[in-house]
Amino acid sequence: MEAEFLSTMALTFKLAAVTTLILLLIGIPLASFLVFSKMRFKSIIETVVSMPLVLPPSVLGFYLLLAFSPASAIGSFLTEHGIRLAFSFEGLVIGSVLFSLPFMVHPIQSALSQVPKSIFEAAYTLGKSKLETMIRVILPSIRHGLISGIVLAFAHTVGEFGVILMIGGNIPDETRVASIAIYDEVESLNYAMAHQYALTLFVVTFAILLLVYTLNKKSLGGIR
């Protein structure tokens, strides 16, 4: 029982960590695009990014499940290449990335839009490329936005339930994360175990958030 508890918790945080890392890598370019692009269809992309905020998780989960199924074009293509996304960890990562996208993109987007244009231009006139400017000047100065994005995306993935239930099910060591386990234990009237999961999630997420906000305040105090 104890081993199962630990492996479930480990899987939960592994899913959150992998999801957050992927989101960070795609969130920065996506947020930059939303802030700086003058493309006409930008609002469509902006809308798609924000959809998970209002859409019931089951809707996203349902469509992902259809897409992953071997009967669909995407699913059959993946099956041919030996990839199975439905009821697998990889599938959960894809679902989580989509579902937590706005929680990473929005804080970065809002921090980026507050950086004065002249900061970018100053770096360009000093001979620095766009990439170097981004890495050495812009990202350090929007670190509070990055930290918010990381924390929110991580916490949101830990707390995810609907999407995972739809596309992952409840397979130990593969797709059984803490939020699913709580539901499962309550269903089988095993309240003590449910409580163990619930309290652990409660304490751990509280501690992470507290740590990050404390550190964030300290580091900001010296500079801003």
Added chain:
Amino acid sequence: MIAVNITKRLDTAEGSINAHFELTINDGEFLTLFGPSGAGKTTLMRMIAGLEIPDSGRIEVDGEAWFDSEKRINLPPQKRSIGFVFQDYALFPTMSVRENLLFAADNAQQRANVDELIELVELTQFSNRFPSTLSGGQKQRVALARALVRHPKILLLDEPLSALDPSMRQKLQDELSLIHERLAVTTLLVSHDIAETVKLSDRLASVEAGHIKRLCTPMEFFSPQTLSGKLQLVGEVLKIEEDAPVFIVTLLVGSSIVRTVASADEASALTIGAQAIISTKAFNPILIPINSNKI
């Protein structure tokens, strides 16, 4: 030598205008673009920097084309040898004063010169401070030093002192003049401050509605008459009061308030907020130095 001959469609508050700038800047010269806001001064400067693209024409620096619409040449700002000082300083907030300058340096020699530049702008004791802990004047000095790190062919100053209080502005004007003398870097300044323009520039280009109206020395521009027994001051009319049979006019000349009498005819020609010349004839001025440490 920098030769500019470019056109650009400008959208101003009074509608769009077809700007055409033709201008040559000599090596080591301090040239000021002077004129009302919305005339295109800043746009011209930004086009030289490569931050904005002209519609057509050519910008040539020491024989090298930075922009040429016919040959489809448009060097990005990174490839142009410029130092740009922004009105809002644009310092990098997460870097100290020294790091801001080091960021600009391209090679070991430029890195080695950083401390000297910090000393030149009198910020040695602040070199490890972050921009948010500096005053406006100090920030602008950092920005100036940072713009000089790469030994640019042209230093572009976009109303660099307009956000500072008058005494700080005066001090920085003096420093700027000193630095220009020492480094002899070709400098282009955007300004609408008369004192600043007269004090700093070798030549003045008066910009109006997207065109350079006149290119002359600041003295020729602001005081066209030849030297005589005449005292001439240019000021802004602040107040016109009737004190029969005459009028009392209050003007702001530099940072001093001057009150003078005016006839009814003279007073009726003046409007509050407009520039006016006070001149007096048959005058033997007395000049007394003031020993003051207030700056």
